[in-house]
Ligand SMILES: Nc1ncnc2c1ncn2[C@@H]1O[C@H](COP(=O)(O)OP(=O)(O)OP(=O)(O)O)[C@@H](O)[C@H]1O
């Protein structure tokens with residue numbers, strides 16, 4: 001039963017009705033999405049994929065469409081990653097901030113800009129690739145995104161180019177005294193034999209209830225190599241629904257890091273499709289919810305073709321009354337012989353109230369494959385803790401050492417070096433219970449503070 | 454006369470309601486080496502763990518006074534900083550924590566406790582090197598995660614290395630000799646002898662006389678069924694080696 005002040009599906013969709021004209025997508029896609037919306041309801045716990053994540057907390061608020069606010073230089077600088085020399089695209093509340101972005105459109109075919117303008121400058125590319133992954137048909141949120149997004153990032157790496165530096169997409173949300181919904185629609189194309197690293201970071205500028213709904217399509221052409229990093233550092237009252245769909249062509253290599261440090265309810269859908277043989281996929285995740293935060297990672301890898309490999313390592317430390325979900329499904333189709341797939345999810349609960357639902361799943365229809373999966377959820381190893389303490393290290397520091405060790409393989413695997421260093425520092429601060437100023441303004445949580453006594 | 458370093462009086466401890474230590478009395482003076490022998494399961498490691506502050510054991514009676522202070526009321530880390538050290542019979546593996554980071558944290562906290570200035574990184578590394586040399590640990594072992602994938606002998610050497618780093622006043626070596634080859638045994642024993650001085654003391658738990666050829670004890674105790682049932686000089690160890698524990702058991706059952 002819906003609460004009195006809980007948004008219904010109709011009310012939720014109505015939020016966008018007035019600004020419908022600002023949607024950038026072609027009419028046919030908008031119509032398609034609108035049709036999907038007739039079919040899809042707001043997800044509830046009755047839906048298999050939403051069994052452990054309730055969005056009712058998200059629906060308690062009356063939202064407005066995000067405003068295109070002015071950013072100032074200091075704000076932007078506060079959220080750049082130290083030492084990361086990158087092509088930057090900056091957005092606020094779903095709108096493009098040209099002023100702070102390094103727009104590129106060169107004669108060799110490299111395009112880094114906002115998608116609404118790219119649709120005008122490069123219609124042939126958008127026509128070819130938009131909805132290539134059918135993301136609009138995924139669920140309620142991707143349909144809303146397709147029907148009502150104003151803008152997002154467009155990145156096209158031409159064939160044979162190894163981009164000289166990473167791309168950093170910064171998405172700000174700013175409730176500015178209003179509860180706000182922002183949407184981003186991203187399209188990323190890595191041409192044949194290209195090589196690129198992308199970081200997409202999310203931050204809140206003010207404290208308020210905000211909902212950010214992102215849909216990202218990524219296409220890797222033959223032999224492309226793309227590394228995608230999602231860094232989630234929105235405020236304590238920020239909700240995020242982040243859907244990513246990836247199509248991989250022959251011999252391509254996709255890797256991702258999903259780092260979720262802050263937010264209220266964060267849901268990440270990551271779907272990978274091997275469209276051709278010999279694709280490689282490496283997915284890493286790290287989530288550190290505390291207090292009553294809830295972080296959910298939902299992964300689907302479709303090994304549809306032979307000789308593919310995939311590897312997932314997701315790790316979480318859950319404090320206080322926080323909760324996390326890991327739902328990872330590896331599907332190996334009939335023709336996908338010689339598939340190698342491995343899936344690991346490990347969690348440490350710091351209190352008796354912390355919760356994890358972990359469900360790695362394999363569904364295999366080919367006979368000549370090598371697949372494995374594993375999931376563990378436990379506490380800090382008491383024997384190891386005593387060993388460290390017995391050498392004079394106080395309990396708190398010993399815990400931090402052990403927790404740091406627990407997640408070190410995920411952090412070490414981050415390929416964008418400045419991001420790795422940055423995450424390391426933030427995580428360390430978090431584990432030490434320090435506020436993570438600026439980057440994570442709302443988080444003062446302290447895994448381990450009111451502990452497992 | 455040498456000062457008493459640690460004094461254990463009528464110490465009783467149990468785990469999950471099961472009585473393991475049934476009234477231990479032991480006094481160790483500065484400069485002394487004591488050995489504890491005794492059959493399997495008699496409570497030797499339990500005594501060591503209780504002294505180090507392992508919480509799973511419940512102390513039901515008795516006292517432990519260490520350099521004049523009540524040791525039982527201290528946390529494990531405080532005991533360590535006050536100069537207590539336990540070389541574990543079964544050192545745990547800690548993947549992901551390098552020995553260097555581990556020892557850095559430990560040394561820092563020890564120095565802070567003593568009010569000493571912190572070492573510079575190069576001073577610290579120099580100290581690591583000296584202590585590694587002392588127990589002839591291969592340099593690359595120190596870059597690995599604590600005990601992770603170490604052989605039995607390497608783990609034991611690593612315990613002695615940590616002891617050398619922390620320079621305790623009172624060290625309990627729980628079967629540090631078991632699993633060591635003859636060369637390693639000599640190295641470990643030499644390490645201990647180099648650390649030995651007039652102001653510290655060692656309690657060596659062992660099943661074998663051969664270690665005591667290298668580390669010569671002043672006093673040998675036999676622990677049986679949670680109690681010290683016999684105390685003698687180093688010749689007691691020889692006698693036990695020859696006769697086994699049956700006569701002790703007979704006297705006490
Ligand atoms: N965690 C535990 N739970 C239950 N019983 C325990 C536990 N730890 C020790 N004990 C019991 O306490 C007794 C003493 O064990 P302890 O390890 O102290 O013996 P020990 O003298 O060190 O033996 P060994 O020579 O084999 O090392 C044994 O009977 C053992 O089974």
Ligand SMILES: [Mg+2]
Nearest residue numbers: 497498499542
């Ligand atoms: Mg023992």
